[in-house]
Amino acid sequence: MLALRGITWLLLLQSMGEVISRGLHLPLPGPVVGMLLLLLALRWPIVHDSVRVVAEFLLQHLSLLFVPVGVGVMTHLDVLGQYGVRIAIVIVLSTWISLAVTGLVLRALMRDEVAPDAAALTSTEASTFNDSANAEPDHG
Numbered sequence: 001m002l003a004l005r006g007i008t009w010l011l012l013l014q015s016m017g018e019v020i021s022r023g024l025h026l027p028l029p030g031p032v033v034g035m036l037l038l039l040l041a042l043r044w045p046i047v048h049d050s051v052r053v054v055a056e057f058l059l060q061h062l063s064l065l066f067v068p069v070g071v072g073v074m075t076h077l078d079v080l081g082q083y084g085v086r087i088a089i090v091i092v093l094s095t096w097i098s099l100a101v102t103g104l105v106l107r108a109l110m111r112d113e114v115a116p117d118a119a120a121l122t123s124t125e126a127s128t129f130n131d132s133a134n135a136e137p138d139h140g
Helices: 002-023 030-041 045-061 062-075 077-120 125-133
Strands: none
Touching: 002 030, 002 045, 045 062, 062 077
C-alpha cells in the first residue's frame, strides 16, 4: 500500500508540474517543475516514506528502463549511421565542457570557503601555517 501511495505522489506531482508549466507558460518542462515540487514535498514524512519505497524499487530495476532506449536506437540505425560520428563528437565535447564547468565552479566555491579562514590568521600564524605546510615529511 505504501508503494501505491509513493507512485501516486510521483504521478500527482508530475501532473501538477505539467499544469503549472503550461498554465504559467514557463520555459521549463512540466516534469522539471514536478521534480522541484517533489523536492519540496520530500520534507514531509508521509511523502518521503512512501516515495522512498518506490525509489528503491525503481533503482533495483533500473536496467529495465534502458530497454526502450535500446529499441529506439535499433529502430533508427540508419540515422545513427548517417550522423553517428557527429553525435559522438557532440557527446564527448559536451561531457568535457560539463566537467570543466563543474570543476571551475567547485574551485570557485572552495576558494570562497577557504578565504575567510586564511584572512582570520594573523601574520605570525600565517607564516607558521605556511612553514608547516611547506615542510617535507620526516621519513626517518
